[in-house]
Each structure stands twice: as C-alpha cells, then as structure tokens.
Amino acid sequence: MSGKLLTTPRVTVTGAGGPMGLTIARRLAQAGACGLALTDISGTRLGESAALLGAEFPGLEIVSLRGDMTRADEAGAFASAALAGLGGIDVLVNTVGGLRAKQLYTPMLEMTEEQWRATFDLNLMGCFHLTRAFAPGMLERGAGRIVNFATIVFGGEYGQADYAAAKAGVASLTRSLAAELAPHVTVNAVAPGLTRTSVTQNMPEAEAVRLVAGAFNRRMAEPGEIAEAVAFFTSESARFVTGEIIAVSGGIHPHL
Template sequence: MITEQSSSANRGLPLAGAVALISGAGGPMGAAIADRLAADGAALGLIDISGRRVVATAEDIQTRHPDTQIQTARANATDEQETNAAIAEIADALGPVSILVNVVGGIRGGELVTPILGMSEERFDSTFALNLKPLFWMVQATAPGMIARKKGAIVNISSVTFAGDGDQPEYAAAKAAVSSLTRSLAIELAPSVRVNCIVPGLIQTSVINNAAPQMVADYTNRSLLKRLGRPEDIAAAVSFLVGPDSDFITGVSLPVSGGIPANL
C-alpha cells in the first residue's frame, strides 16, 4: 500500500506518494492527464466505461513509466454503485485517493450541435447526467477520506461554452454547473481539500471527428494562439493544480483556451 508523503520532499517527483484517481482515463484527455501525473510520481487509479480502453491506457503509460503503480477499473461513472465499486477496488490496491480528476463529460452520441428548440428531453437530461453525476458520485466517495487525512486536491473539467452557447445550450449550461459546483465544493471542503476547475477551449480529442469543419475553424480563429488545444495542454494544467506549486489556490476556474474568454 502506498503511503502519502510530503510532495516537497522530492521536487523531481512532486506527487510522490499520492494516489490519483482519474475518470474517463480511456479517452485522449484522460490518458494524457494520467501520463503526466505518472511522470510527476503519482500512483494511478484509472476508471473508464470501456475496459479495453482503460487497460490500453495503463499499458501505454507503464511502458514509459515502469515504476508507476496502476490499477484500472471499468465503470459507468454515471452509476453510483459501479463508481463506488471501482473506487473501492482502486483504494484496496493502491491506498486512499488523495487526488481526484473528473474528466468524464461531453454529449452522448448524435449531433454535437442541437438548438434548444429542437432538442429532446432525453438529450437534455442525459447531457446534465453525463457532466454532473460522475463528479457528484466521485466527490462523495473520495472527499470524506481527504478531509479525514486533512489533504486532498480535486480538479473538474468545464468548458468555455459555459459562458453560453447557442449551438450547444444544454452542454453549456451543464458546464456552467460544473464551474459553479467547483466553487461550492471549494468552500465546503476547505481548508483540507483544494477544489479547482479547468475551462478548456476546443481540444484535439475524438470529439473533433464529429465536429463540423466550421466549428473547428471558428474555435481556431477565436484562439489568440490560432490553434486548437492539445490533451497535453490540459494535462499540464492539471499537474499544476494538484501539485505543490498551487498550494494556495482553490475555488478557481482556470481557462486553458488559447486566449478565448471564459466568463459567465
């Protein structure tokens, strides 16, 4: 079992002794975050709805970081029982979770763009469930232990659409809720647990495959850096927010958007 150590003891491995739980670890963003936290010295608990994808992520990370302890678990993060069982499996193997990164989110299937006037109730409800229920279940499962040990860090993933988006109104509203809930959790869990949020622009993940070329062009043009984000850009921000260099930062929504404004 891994015991948590002071991250300042080894600046080369700032997360040595930490156990990081990452949801959605089978996707490009979750995999990039997992790889970065492994490089920082954390043990990894990886959850994804696809057992095949999460095992592939673990195997890939293990080739680059052979000393990293990794435990994978397949779970639908919108299901409380599956989530709790996966977290218990990870904690039994690695020890208590001290870092939680909630990556699961997005829009389930179908078109990325659906105006509210043509939207089904099923799509509206499923988008909120996908973006909020995993965060809800995972915080409830892990935060009490962090509070008991008086140390923990949580990072949630929002989106620049949270400022309002006529093409993806239900997704924008769900991500606004993620940002608001982040602030509420930072207040509730202080001072033991720091809770922050990353606000990405359009990131080069599998979502690009379903995005209209005009949407991709619009996000590229809106970016001051004139490019889309990379999963590694998000991973670097997560590394900062869970590490010792952000020890006096909590309750913030950090834009990682190439300069696209992210204000509600």
C-alpha cells in the same frame, strides 16, 4: 499546512481511456504519482491506457476498472477498488464529460428531455459520486486535491444549452466544494477551449476553422496543454489556490 499534498500522491483519473484522460494520467505519473486508479466507460480503451502506462512507468501501481461514473453502483465499485488497491486517494481528476448527442449542435426547442438529462448526468454525476467517495479520506488525512472539468462555453452557447448549462453546474460545484472542503482539500476546475481529441478529429474542417477563429493564436489546444493545468492544480505550487477556474483556450474568455 493548508492545502498540502503528499509528494507521491495516489491519483484517480476518470475517462482514462480517451486521449485527454490518458494524457493527464501520464502527466501526473511523470510528476511523481505513486499510484493510479483509472476508469473509463470503454473497457477496451481503458485496458489499452493501463497497458501503455504500465509499460512507461514500471513499478507504478495501477488499478483499473471499467465503469460508467454516472451510475452510483458502478462508480461505487470503482471507488472501492481504488481504495482497496491503493490504500487511499489523494488526487481526484474528474475528466469525464461532453455531449451525449450525435450532432454537435441541437437548438433548445428541438432538444429531447432524454438528451437534456443525459448531458447533465454525463457532466455532473461522476463528480458527485466520486467526490463523495474520496473526499472523506482526504479530509481525514488533512490533504487532497480535486480537479473538475468545465469548458469555456459554460456561459452559454448556441445549440449547446444542455452542455453549457451542465458545465456551468460544474463551475458552480467547484466553488461550492472549495468552500465546503477547505482548508485541507483544494478544488479547482480547468475550462478547455477546443482541444485536439477524437471528437474534434471527426469535426468538419469548416466548423473547426470557425471555432478556432476566436482564439488569439488561431489553433486548437493539445491534450498535453490541458494536462499541464491539471498538473499545476495538483502541485505544491497551487497549495493556496482553490475555487478557481483556469481557461486553457488560447485567449477565449469564459464568462456568464
């Protein structure tokens, strides 16, 4: 069956030390994953997530390795550990992304080349390295799912030219991979709106109010609501869904 998925998949989640990655890993474990391969740039946060998930899901096989997925050597080391520990990967969730800058907005004419390159690396290189590491096995087995993370601002945003352009790259990459890996591997993306994470918790209240004003229901998303979209893409119900970008944004529509 095109786009089929094992009933007990082996799942990789990047950025698993953060609220979003941890919530996604937990949701996919609840959905029946038989193994989790987790990574994060923070070894401390990663260890905490692995411990929490291990306590919540006794018997679930968990492989965790700290790593920077923008680096080929560290991404390769993690991929090798995941494949050796779980015997293969059926689902890849590329959660890692965001801004490298300390401030939320930087006008393009004030942006450094270092910030520009770092933002593109953060949002795209992990997808590149891990897709190349795990997709061949998915193709060989005739089944697999990849879920990338775009954003509702991929069509452009004032002061976020680097971030918006990088996420537009993620959206385009998702469509390209969907075509290249069809029919057995589906590739989709989630485009969250403003979501309650550690970044937004530190945001000035006035800025948060301004940003949520564009949503129909006037609030931020919760990480669990984003995780539900990821769970859908990795489920049997989505076996004929590929190359799609679903916005979880309270009605804000991403577009170019």
